[in-house]
Amino acid sequence: MDLILKNISLFAGENLEYIENGYIVIKNGRIEKVGTGKYTGKSNMNTFEGRGILVIPGFINAHTHIGDSIGKDIGVDSTFESRIHPVHGIKNKILKRSEKKHLVNFMRSSIISMMKKGIVAFADFREGGLYGIKQITEATAGLSIKSIILGRPEHYYDISRDFNKNPKIPQDVMESIHSILDISDGLGISGANENTDNSLNEYRNIIQKRSLKKKYLLGIHASESPETEKKSITVTGKSEVQRIISNLLPNFVVHLTNALDIDIRLVAQKKIGIVVCPRANATLGVGIPKIAKMLKFGCRVAIGTDNIMINSPDMFRELDYIWKVTRTIGDGAISAKEILKMATVNGGKILGIKSGSLLAGMSADMIFIDKTNLDISPMHDPHVSIVHRASANSILNVMISGKFVDEDEFNCM
């Protein structure tokens, strides 16, 4: 549906400039024009009267594992490794022992929950090999949310045992990686400690080779906990980031919560994106990412909500937490506008999708906020209001690819 949104307030462009009274022209699911004041062009398009509404870019949840939606809060007091380690963690046992139908249903519930909370795109690290990709494809069927699925083979090393031997990935696993890439958007690798230098190199080569025909993404977890970082340095003599940069060169790294300053600088130099997951880190008690420092060093930083098992897929809560916690940890406060960019513009750029800002040429993905909502009115500082007062309750509508999201879409399975 082509549409002109009139008399709206909005956060325009990549700098999220606040416009008190403006308009957005939407054609064929894309934003054609964004402007200030009254729309004066001639048009026979449908119009949407937007008085009292603030339109903001839809949220990009740049890191999730929705596959574990069935395991919410199981083992909450267990250690980091015993909860989410890909081989011997509780999570892995839950996934293996649950019925496929239940797993898919709860995954779909998480996706619908994200859409209701203004998330228009998400990037999922999907475990379970080819079978795992098929499950998430089933869970997203008929939903307009943009899903970026990064798969991986169920094949892990342990650097304590394998680092010196440095084995290559066996041929049958290499073949399974190709099958995964045939139906996904790239690879989401567990971490440097679960890989030899050779296996990281092979992941890089396979992506580079296939990227000649189609663009793929390569992401990996790094420096999530003090223990994983310590293990890397003790066993290999290098930090996780150093090994990742020498052997993998991904598009983005997830976490960097316990990364050294020198590593954060290296990531900035190599123009590798960072996806931080501060509330998930807090649940696991592994630290608070030094986001102000990352931004100061010139990194591009986006936000993810990480495992559903340990955290809710709610970007409003993430914004609120980041705004407050970064004001207390002493490496500098971050403005509400910068934090909002992390949840929108930066996520779109890191994932290479035309979403995340209200700008001509972008997909019409946006959230309609009720400015008269009890929690946020009167809105004296719109960026701050969205970051630490707004919630799903403040949303009137969510639009993805130019269409309003409605309940019919959720029942289409």
Ligand SMILES: [Zn+2]
């Ligand atoms: Zn993760």
